[in-house]
Amino acid sequence: MTYKIGFIPGDGIGPEVIAQARKVLDATGIEYEPVEFDLGAKRYKATGDVLPDSVVKEIRDLNGALLGAVGDPSVPPGILERGLLLKLRFDLDLYVNLRPVKLHPGVPSPLANKGPDDIDFIVVRENVEGLYTGAGGTHKPGSLFEVATQESINTRRGVERVVQYAFKLAEARDHRLTWVHKTNVLTHAGGLWQRAFDAQAKAHPDVHTDYVHVDAACLYFVTQPERFDVVVSDNLFGDILTDLGAAIAGGMGLAASGNIHPGGFGVFEPVHGSAPDIAGKGWANPVACILSAAMLLAHLGEADAARRVEEAAIGILGKLRGMAGASMGYTTAEIGDMVAEAL
Ligand code: IPM
Ligand code: MN
Numbered sequence: 001m002t003y004k005i006g007f008i009p010g011d012g013i014g015p016e017v018i019a020q021a022r023k024v025l026d027a028t029g030i031e032y033e034p035v036e037f038d039l040g041a042k043r044y045k046a047t048g049d050v051l052p053d054s055v056v057k058e059i060r061d062l063n064g065a066l067l068g069a070v071g072d073p074s075v076p077p078g079i080l081e082r083g084l085l086l087k088l089r090f091d092l093d094l095y096v097n098l099r100p101v102k103l104h105p106g107v108p109s110p111l112a113n114k115g116p117d118d119i120d121f122i123v124v125r126e127n128v129e130g131l132y133t134g135a136g137g138t139h140k141p142g143s144l145f146e147v148a149t150q151e152s153i154n155t156r157r158g159v160e161r162v163v164q165y166a167f168k169l170a171e172a173r174d175h176r177l178t179w180v181h182k183t184n185v186l187t188h189a190g191g192l193w194q195r196a197f198d199a200q201a202k203a204h205p206d207v208h209t210d211y212v213h214v215d216a217a218c219l220y221f222v223t224q225p226e227r228f229d230v231v232v233s234d235n236l237f238g239d240i241l242t243d244l245g246a247a248i249a250g251g252m253g254l255a256a257s258g259n260i261h262p263g264g265f266g267v268f269e270p271v272h273g274s275a276p277d278i279a280g281k282g283w284a285n286p287v288a289c290i291l292s293a294a295m296l297l298a299h300l301g302e303a304d305a306a307r308r309v310e311e312a313a314i315g316i317l318g319k320l321r322g323m324a325g326a327s328m329g330y331t332t333a334e335i336g337d338m339v340a341e342a343l
Contacts, residue, residue: 001031002032002033003031003032003064004032004033004035004061004062005025005032005034005035005062005063005064005065005066005296006034006035006036006037006058006062006064006065006066006267007022007035007036007037007065008040008065008066009068010039010040010067010068010069010070010084010274011040011041011042011069011070011072011274011276011279012069012071012273012274012275012276012279013068013069013272013274013275013278013279013284013332014068014274015068016068016279016280016282016286017069017284017288017289017332018066018068018289019286019333020286020333020335020336020339021066021289022034023336023337023339023340024290024309024312024313024336024339024340024343025293025297025309026340027339027340027341028297028305028308028309028343030302030305032063035058035062037055037058037059037065039051039055039084040070040084041071041075041080044075044079044083045074045075050079050080050083051083051084051087051088053091056087056088056091056092059088059092059267060092060265062265063300064266064267064268064296064299064300065265065266065267065268065296066267066289066292066293066296067085067267067268067269068269068274068289069270069272069273069274070084070085071274072274072276073276082134086134088259088267089259089267090133092259092265092267093261093264094127094128094260094261094265094266095158095161095162095260095261095262096124096125096126096127096162096258096259096260096261096262097124097125097126097127097235097238097257097258097259098123098124098125098258098260098295099122099123099124099125099238099242099245099256099271100121100123100255100256100257101119101120101121101122101123101228101242101245101246101248101249102116102120102121102249103115103116103119103120104116104249104250104254104314104317105314105318106317106318107249107250107317107323108250108323109248109250110247111222111248114225114226117226118225118226119226119248120229121225121228121229121231122169122173122229122230122231123232123233123238123241123242123245124162124165124166124169124230124232124233125233125234125235125238125239125241125242126159126162126232126233126234126235126238127235127238127259128158129152129153129154129155129158129159130152130154130189130235130236131150131151131152131235131236132235133151133153135150135151135153136148136150136151137149152189152234152236154188154189154193154234156192156196159192159193159196159197160196160199162232163193163196163197163200163232164203165262166179166231166232167200167201167203167204168204170207170229170230171204171206173229173230174229175207175208175229176208176210176228176230177208177209177210177229177230177231177232178209178210178211178212178217178227178228178229178230178231178232179193179197179209179211179212179231179232180211180212180213180214180217180231180232180233180241181193181194181211181214181233181237182214182237184213189234193234197209197211210227214233214237214241217231217237217241218240218241218244221241221245222244222248242255242257246271246272250317250323251323251324252270252271252272252288253272253285253287253288253323253324253325254285254287254288254291254323255271255272255288256268256270256271256288256289256292256294257269257270257271257292257295258292258295258296258299260299266295266296268292268293268295268299269289270288270289270291270292271288272288278325281326282331282332282333283324283326283328283331283332284332285323285335286332286335286339287313287323287335287339290309290313290336290339291310293309294306294307294309294310297309308343309339309343312339312342313339315342316338316339316342319338320335
């Protein structure tokens with residue numbers, strides 16, 4: 001089967017890391033037809049378009065997509081993030097954001113006393129609700145009396161389906177699931193999450209469950225990462241937790257993710273942003289994007305190719321001096337070559 005795979009390089013270092021992921025995908029030998037999408041700051045500034053509905057329709061017809069990065073300092077905050085990245089997640093109903101937190105052998109972690117056996121879990125972030133929906137408003141902006149509200153939207157069905165996905169994932173892993181929230185303060189949203197979680201826990205009695213407040217979860221990520229196997233949380237808590245997760249597992253240069261509609265479409269992307277400060281320098285670590293391509297392959301059902309890409313990418317990490325920036329000892333393209341050759 002020839003897959004139709006979309007590539008959305010986007011902004012900053014996005015095109016550089018996407019080029020390396022393509023190199024690696026080519027080296028796997030899987031048959032695919034690449035479909036390129038010119039989206040991001042350049043297109044917005046030239047045409048005013050961010051993500052036309054016609055493009056969403058084209059993307060929906062693909063087998064999957066790989067996205068580089070979105071965001072540019074010359075565009076006001078929110079326009080590209082909300083208009084492109086979040087619109088893709090919302091319009092395609094990619095309600096699961098899957099973010100592995102795994103320390104690979106040979107990769108330095110800032111947690112000096114923790115190793116690969118301790119840091120090996122996965123965060124399931126709710127991806128289309130919560131504080132990200134844009135609900136709220138501004139009244140009399142700029143005046144002394146201005147008012148701003150930002151509301152967290154939580155639907156019973158929306159929460160239950162992502163929690164159900166997390167339970168199934170826990171069943172395929174170590175049968176341990178932790179949910180993270182702030183139920184002691186956010187009693188409305190927390191109550192709904194609690195009821196949805198409890199209903200799913202009843203349906204999955206073979207999974208050992210735990211609840212941790214988000215502030216304590218930050219502490220435990222750093223002091224006891226081994227207590228986690230699958231973690232499920234809402235959109236904003238999941239966003240924040242996964243930057244911390246990336247940090248303990250070797251940094252943003254390595255963190256991969258997938259925006260998934262289980263059983264359906266998926267857009268895969270490195271957790272890192274567009275890093276405009278290093279764009280064009282050849283300093284970006286493409287491994288996060290390559291590992292995201294491996295997740296895409298797994299999502300397509302190409303388990304063997306996914307495993308080979310993951311092994312090849314992890315296998316070269318020991319050669320790098322640092323995991324991102326000027327200190328890596330190799331350029332972005334050289335790292336892509338090393339992974340492709342290892343395949
Ligand atoms: C991420 C990013 C995005 C998010 C931004 C760029 C909108 O931080 O994918 O984690 O907050 O989801
Ligand atoms: Mn983030």
